[in-house]
Amino acid sequence: MIPLQEIQTDVLVIGAGISGLRAGLSARCAGASVLIVSKGAAASPGVIGFNAPVGPDDSVQSFFEDTFKGSIELANPALVRLLTENAAAAAVGMESLGLRLDRMRDGAWHLQKALGCSHPRLLHQENRTARVGMAALKRALAKGGAITRRDIFVVELLTTREGVMSGALAVDVRERKILFIRAGAVILASGGGGGIYAGGTYPKSLTGDGYALAFRAGAELVDMEFVQFEPCHCVYPKRLGLSTTLFAHGGRLVNARNERFVLKQYPAGEGAAPKDALARLVALEIRAGLGTEHGGVWCDLTDIPKKFITEGHSAYYRLFLKHGIDLTKQRFEVGPAAHTFLGGVAINTRCESTVPGLFAAGEVAGGVHGANRIGGNAGTEIHVFGAIAGANAAAHAKSRGARTLRDAARRAEKLAASLSAKGRSGRWNVFSKSIRELMTSKVGVARDEAELHEALGKLKKIGDEAAGVECENSLENFVGQIEIQNMARVGACVAEAALRRRESRGVHYRCDYPKRDDAHWKKNIYLRQIDGRMRVSSRKKGASA
The missing domain is CATH 1.20.58.100 (Fumarate reductase/succinate dehydrogenase flavoprotein-like, C-terminal domain)
Structure with missing residues (x-):
């Protein structure tokens, strides 16, 4: 038998990356009591910045068009509109919390142009944007009285007999006890599922638990086939990430026959190929038996000026050198690595799923990116939709009050009694x-x-x-x-x-x-569990459920 702890909160947030922290802060500012739980490491520290249309020649409409075009016309236009219209306010809000975004000498924000964007709009604080932003959010949450607990593994979402979200059963792995959490609303902000692939770019602990929890609770998932891969991850002797921007400055990819295979489709060079196309070409070359000994292709950066690598990309240079690879002198083996899930829990403009009271924000949510994602929008998404989810979850929780959940309470007691x-x-x-x-x-x-x-x-x-x-x-x-x-x-x-x-x-x-x-597939695929079985449907963009 292990201890059982009962907890009551207005809003339960599952996940403590930026989207979860932002959601928790938004809910707390709306007057709700907040409990944030997390299983382990988040992907957020890898976010280098976020898009906002704040440049002199940029606009919300231009940002919208870039994002929707980048989705290959499969994103939910209403969600894209929310993303693009609220991005600038998210930047101002984060600065008010202490994130000091880089600026030019004239005081204007320093903007970088991300892949797929028609204008420079990537805001950042050097390469520490996410880490500094998370620290600022944590300070604000602690000051506001929100409770955060780590090493919590949520095993089940709880609903009333009417199908309204009302809490969760979880395991406190560190304290070794069962948690029975009653909540007026639940926000999934648990990140993606890159950990179900070998050698992904994110922590292995991101095993898609949020998708599974929502699916078992009866919520719809959308666009789950769209998984974004980084095209050139070092596969030997150590799995290491590499920026594809280096290919625009002279980097080359060759197969086992020493052929620059990318040139067949992109004669201007590897730097002209979008990420998804580059990942596909590398994967097809390996699939055709033209890969290297360790399941990759050769990456050669030796034609790039040495100073550009050692100073302009010093972090990569030092990291690879630590593992015996001098990027300025030798080629190395690379291959695609699972990066981001673009689909997830289907949400409306309130960030609410098809299960009343269950909200989702960040990578665990679907519909924002469609079939592809432009650079910089992962950072924008977690800030914008985290805030929206938190505010609406707080309003939902206030409108309905606590539920008794007698059946769930008995299950929690039985589970605690059965485990050691x-x-x-x-x-x-x-x-x-x-x-x-x-x-x-x-x-x-x-x-x-x-x-x-x-x-x-x-x-x-x-x-x-x-x-x-x-x-x-x-x-x-x-x-x-x-x-x-x-x-x-x-x-x-x-x-x-x-x-x-x-x-x-x-x-x-x-x-x-x-x-x-x-003609046949300009539509989204939805998955839902009904009576224990997966049901699949497809709907054209904009069609109602």
Whole structure:
């Protein structure tokens, strides 16, 4: 038996990256009591800045057009409008909290031009934007009385008999106890699912738990087939990230035959290829058997002036040198790495899901980016929609009050009584490794029908096998089992949506359907669990549910 703690809060926020912190602060400023829980590391520290149309020749309309065009016309226009209209206010709000964005000598903001943007609009504080911003938000939350708890693994979202979100069951891994949390509203801000792939750019702990929680609670997911890959991640001797901007200054990619394969489609060079196209070309070269020994292609930056790398990109230079690679003297092996999930929980303009009282913001939410995302918009999204979700969740919580949830309370008591803080961990690492390797090889950058069917079958088998493992009443095993089931379920959502979309669009590429097909597929794919089964539907942009 382990302890059971009951908690009452107006708003429960699941996730402590920037979107979760911003949501918590917004809800607290609206007068709601706030509890923020997080499982582990967030992806937010990797955000280098965020877009806002504050330049002298820029406009909200231009920002809107760039974002919608970048989505390959699949983003929800209402959400894009919210993003672009509220971006400048988000920047001002963060500065008021202590984020000192870089400015020119005349006092104007220093703006960088991100990939896919027609104007410079990326605001930043050197390369520390996210870390400084998170620190500012944490200070404001602590001052405002919000409660934040780490090492909390949420296992189930709770709803009333009428289907309204009312809290969660969770495990405090550090204190080894069950948490029964009653909440007037719940905000998912748990990040993406890059951790279900091998060698992704984000922490392995980002295993898509938010998607799985929402799906099991009956919420719709949208655009789950669209997973953005960084095209050139070092694969040997150490997995290391690399900026694709270096290709615009003389960087080259060659296959095992020493051929610059990118030039076949982009004669102007690797720097002319968008990220999604570059990732696809690299993946297809490897798939054709023209890759390197360790499953990549060769990246050669030796034609770039040495000073440009050692001084202009000193962080990359030092990082690679630490692992025995001198970017100015030697080539190295690179390949695509899972980066960002562009789909997620389907939300409306209030950031509310199809389950009343369940809100979502940040990477866990879908509909903002469609089939592709322009550079800098990940940072904008977490600030803008975090604030919107927090304000609306607080209003929802105030309007309905607390619920008793007697059935859930009994389940929490029974669970706490059945578990022990002792016991050895099961073979969950074996399951997670199998899922990551399967998703990378069968549901990666380049996909086809046979491999997607194979992935779905194996994911179901892994999920079923994990569910059948005897946990021996161990708390650690209970958490491991739920996490593996989450990974398998999210992987199945990606594979199923990818199988249904019989075209190639944005970051989704089908080898057997290599062309874009607006006549049949200018629409979004929705997934929902009904009576324990996945139901799939598709709707044209703007169609109501």
